[in-house]
Amino acid sequence: MMIAEKMKSLVENNSAIRTMFEEGKRMAAIYGAENVYDFSLGNPNVPAPEAVNQAIVQVLAEEESTFVHGYMSNAGYEDVRQAVAKSLNERFGTHFGMQNIIMTVGAASGMNIILKTILNPGDQVLTFAPYFLEYGAYVRNYDGELIAVEPDTETFQPNLVRFEALLGPKVRAVIMNSPNNPTGVIYSEETLKGIGDILERKSREYGHAILLISDEPYRELAYDGAVVPYVTKYYANTVVCYSYSKSLSLPGERIGYLVIPDELEDSAQVTAAAVIANRVIGCVNAPSLMQRVIKRCLNAQVNLEAYNRNRHLLYESLTKYGFTCVKPEGAFYLFVKTPMEDKAFCEVCKKHRILVVPGGSFACPGYVRISYCVSYEQIERSLPAFRKVAEECGLMEMCGGAAETCGGAAETYGQTAEGGQA
Amino acid sequence: MMIAEKMKSLVENNSAIRTMFEEGKRMAAIYGAENVYDFSLGNPNVPAPEAVNQAIVQVLAEEESTFVHGYMSNAGYEDVRQAVAKSLNERFGTHFGMQNIIMTVGAASGMNIILKTILNPGDQVLTFAPYFLEYGAYVRNYDGELIAVEPDTETFQPNLVRFEALLGPKVRAVIMNSPNNPTGVIYSEETLKGIGDILERKSREYGHAILLISDEPYRELAYDGAVVPYVTKYYANTVVCYSYSKSLSLPGERIGYLVIPDELEDSAQVTAAAVIANRVIGCVNAPSLMQRVIKRCLNAQVNLEAYNRNRHLLYESLTKYGFTCVKPEGAFYLFVKTPMEDKAFCEVCKKHRILVVPGGSFACPGYVRISYCVSYEQIERSLPAFRKVAEECGLMEMCGGAAETCGGAAETYGQTAEGGQA
Numbered sequence: 075m076m077i078a079e080k081m082k083s084l085v086e087n088n089s090a091i092r093t094m095f096e097e098g099k100r101m102a103a104i105y106g107a108e109n110v111y112d113f114s115l116g117n118p119n120v121p122a123p124e125a126v127n128q129a130i131v132q133v134l135a136e137e138e139s140t141f142v143h144g145y146m147s148n149a150g151y152e153d154v155r156q157a158v159a160k161s162l163n164e165r166f167g168t169h170f171g172m173q174n175i176i177m178t179v180g181a182a183s184g185m186n187i188i189l190k191t192i193l194n195p196g197d198q199v200l201t202f203a204p205y206f207l208e209y210g211a212y213v214r215n216y217d218g219e220l221i222a223v224e225p226d227t228e229t230f231q232p233n234l235v236r237f238e239a240l241l242g243p244k245v246r247a248v249i250m251n252s253p254n255n256p257t258g259v260i261y262s263e264e265t266l267k268g269i270g271d272i273l274e275r276k277s278r279e280y281g282h283a284i285l286l287i288s289d290e291p292y293r294e295l296a297y298d299g300a301v302v303p304y305v306t307k308y309y310a311n312t313v314v315c316y317s318y319s320k321s322l323s324l325p326g327e328r329i330g331y332l333v334i335p336d337e338l339e340d341s342a343q344v345t346a347a348a349v350i351a352n353r354v355i356g357c358v359n360a361p362s363l364m365q366r367v368i369k370r371c372l373n374a375q376v377n378l379e380a381y382n383r384n385r386h387l388l389y390e391s392l393t394k395y396g397f398t399c400v401k402p403e404g405a406f407y408l409f410v411k412t413p414m415e416d417k418a419f420c421e422v423c424k425k426h427r428i429l430v431v432p433g434g435s436f437a438c439p440g441y442v443r444i445s446y447c448v449s450y451e452q453i454e455r456s457l458p459a460f461r462k463v464a465e466e467c468g469l470m471e472m473c474g475g476a477a478e479t480c481g482g483a484a485e486t487y488g489q490t491a492e493g494g495q496a
Numbered sequence: 497m498m499i500a501e502k503m504k505s506l507v508e509n510n511s512a513i514r515t516m517f518e519e520g521k522r523m524a525a526i527y528g529a530e531n532v533y534d535f536s537l538g539n540p541n542v543p544a545p546e547a548v549n550q551a552i553v554q555v556l557a558e559e560e561s562t563f564v565h566g567y568m569s570n571a572g573y574e575d576v577r578q579a580v581a582k583s584l585n586e587r588f589g590t591h592f593g594m595q596n597i598i599m600t601v602g603a604a605s606g607m608n609i610i611l612k613t614i615l616n617p618g619d620q621v622l623t624f625a626p627y628f629l630e631y632g633a634y635v636r637n638y639d640g641e642l643i644a645v646e647p648d649t650e651t652f653q654p655n656l657v658r659f660e661a662l663l664g665p666k667v668r669a670v671i672m673n674s675p676n677n678p679t680g681v682i683y684s685e686e687t688l689k690g691i692g693d694i695l696e697r698k699s700r701e702y703g704h705a706i707l708l709i710s711d712e713p714y715r716e717l718a719y720d721g722a723v724v725p726y727v728t729k730y731y732a733n734t735v736v737c738y739s740y741s742k743s744l745s746l747p748g749e750r751i752g753y754l755v756i757p758d759e760l761e762d763s764a765q766v767t768a769a770a771v772i773a774n775r776v777i778g779c780v781n782a783p784s785l786m787q788r789v790i791k792r793c794l795n796a797q798v799n800l801e802a803y804n805r806n807r808h809l810l811y812e813s814l815t816k817y818g819f820t821c822v823k824p825e826g827a828f829y830l831f832v833k834t835p836m837e838d839k840a841f842c843e844v845c846k847k848h849r850i851l852v853v854p855g856g857s858f859a860c861p862g863y864v865r866i867s868y869c870v871s872y873e874q875i876e877r878s879l880p881a882f883r884k885v886a887e888e889c890g891l892m893e894m895c896g897g898a899a900e901t902c903g904g905a906a907e908t909y910g911q912t913a914e915g916g917q918a
Contacts, residue, residue, distance in 0.1 A: 085768055117566050326785070351503065353604075355778065356602070362748025365748075
């Protein structure tokens with residue numbers, strides 16, 4: 075039973091992140107879970123807010139079984155879509171209605187739905203490195219070609235000069251992700267205006283609309299009061315793929331939504347097609363009970379301070395050991411520059427039972443992604459191992475030579491931590 | 497924003513069943529829900545068994561939030577897969593292990609996963625008319641071509657002579673569905689042996705394996721003790737797409753599984769690819785809480801007798817009014833021969849506020865599908881309307897001329913109903 079040609083490369087290049095996840099389970103079985111420092115997966119360790127389980131129990135008690143567990147319109151329950159739209163309007167000053175919201179099986183499904191809706195074979199899709207490599211698989215599902223814009227490794231804001239240069243007439247869509255996986259960087263308002271301007275200019279030049287797809291599972295994970303601008307305000311032909319995986323710690327439940335604003339060209343037709351795409355790719359609809367729960371949890375949020383503590387401890391410690399990385403403003407990742415080739419560095423880490431993901435898995439070699447959605451205790455326990463890695467890579471000697479800088483970093487930590495709590 | 501070429505035909509030929517569903521909501525708003533007899537959708541009216549909601553509450557009380565709502569391996573929780581395998585083995589004498597089960601976002605998703613796993617562009621897939629038209633969309637998602645084998649309208653068992661004739665060298669897979677939507681017919685052991693024999697012979701002749709995909713959402717809905725043979729026993733290269741949508745009345749929850757037996761050629765490679773397909777089509781994994789619930793509900797079942805009562809009342813009444821159809825042994829549909837062109841007949845029904853789906857929507861014109869997963873009371877209330885339809889079509893005069901036959905049918909009903917309860 076030969077597998078499909080398109081599947082062969084997928085099997086050969088199976089997700090490094092997922093491979094690491096399986097490797098973590100294997101090592102935990104050998105050394106004990108507490109002796110393996112798995113920073114590989116974006117699987118939230120902060121539990122879902124109490125409100126979620128309470129809402130589940132309330133829904134079961136108060137709503138009819140055939141309604142809660144039954145089919146609804148493929149776009150989702152109307153009252154849920156209305157409530158999501160209202161919540162967005164209140165928070166971001168948008169003007170969405172029920173007709174702009176399609177409930178989806180997570181953001182990954184939302185992205186597949188919109189890509190299926192608009193891509194023709196051979197169409198190009200741009201995205202900004204570093205990026206979540208699955209985007210490539212999503213685009214290839216519809217015979218499109220994903221092209222990465224090279225990163226600006228100073229700031230990890232998108233490189234707009236290269237973006238404009240790569241934005242040729244075959245580009246049908248652009249995927250962006252902020253707060254960003256893997257860097258934790260939030261794209262600034264200036265960046266979004268820049269992206270919008272370029273897209274408007276190029277759309278006019280080529281005579282066809284270019285769709286901006288904003289993948290936003292980390293929207294709610296922003297620290298120190300950082301603002302994550304709402305992308306539809308900066309460019310009309312924008313759709314948003316949202317997920318509650320991170321904001322409510324429900325990654326396994328596969329619940330999210332797709333926003334298609336009225337301002338989007340041919341909005342009604344695109345929406346009608348997207349609802350059908352939702353059905354025929356096999357999702358049919360977003361899980362029903364979780365839709366009902368979302369309606370009751372629109373103001374709930376995970377304990378962000380737990381991630382913030384992790385962020386500070388890990389960032390301050392690693393920089394103290396001589397590692398360098400942009401301080402993340404959002405999400406729950408550090409993207410750390412490696413003192414050697416990134417895969418080799420991952421092997422050094424693994425010797426010390428630390429699992430991290432090479433930057434190559436985000437089209438940005440020379441870095442590793444460290445997920446800090448783990449227990450504070452795991453980070454504490456892992457620090458001696460990170461220190462040994464730094465020593466082995468010759469970073470600690472440099473640090474030893476600049477001991478005061480290290481001390482200074484530790485002090486900064488206290489101040490920033492206070493700021494984070496404010 | 498032009499939608500994709502492939503989406504255009506999907507939008508134009510949007511599911512007649514779903515269109516009917518929206519029409520039903522519209523008519524209910526005008527005439528009142530109790531005055532519209534909507535038999536269009538396979539949306540179970542029998543609530544999920546008590547065990548489901550109890551299991552949900554238990555899972556939330558007994559299992560960790562980050563475990564219940566978190567990521568697991570893309571194939572699903574190992575203990576859940578193990579439990580599903582064990583349950584199948586006990587019930588059907590199979591020999592599955594955890595490695596043969598992938599938890600999926602319903603059966604529709606399972607079908608997309610396996611089709612993505614094996615289809616190359618231009619591959620043909622056969623299925624047996626009448627069939628669920630979405631199969632065509634699933635196959636076209638991967639640039640395959642679905643070809644329907646003409647029905648044997650005497651029995652609605654697959655027409656094996658035509659099957660063999662159509663099974664050319666480009667055929668890569670065959671989709672079957674028993675108990676069948678829309679006929680309610682269960683494919684007999686003889687049929688399955690016949691299908692298996694032909695597939696084995698043709699696989700040898702063409703020098704490549706042909707995959708049999710068994711779509712089984714209705715497996716548990718069999719009446720009067722009818723046996724639904726387990727398809728993997730009759731042909732090695734068989735996969736099963738299962739859903740709890742009907743057996744536990746959870747269609748909105750999108751929970752099911754895909755079985756890939758060890759006996760399947762290159763089973764391990766196909767399984768590895770299918771797990772990846774599950775991820776990249778955007779599902780990532782089956783909804784996590786519902787997976788945990790399924791483990792606790794493997795022996796639960798909806799109240800089948802409710803459907804059985806509906807089946808008897810509707811079958812006996814419609815045949816009394818002069819309609820003809822094969823008596824369904826499973827699922828919750830009647831497939832009734834129409835006394836005129838099927839779409840025209842649906843319009844006559846609609847005049848009497850009855851919504852049914854034309855057979856053309858199952859590649860079998862000249863029939864309508866009547867879903868009896870509705871309340872007994874709806875069927876009772878609808879009978880005068882069905883009677884008027886029969887009169888308008890000239891069927892009742894025939895019945896009037898054979899009054900004793902009608903009486904006889906009513907008596908048979910009592911007997912069969914008893915049999916059904918046994």
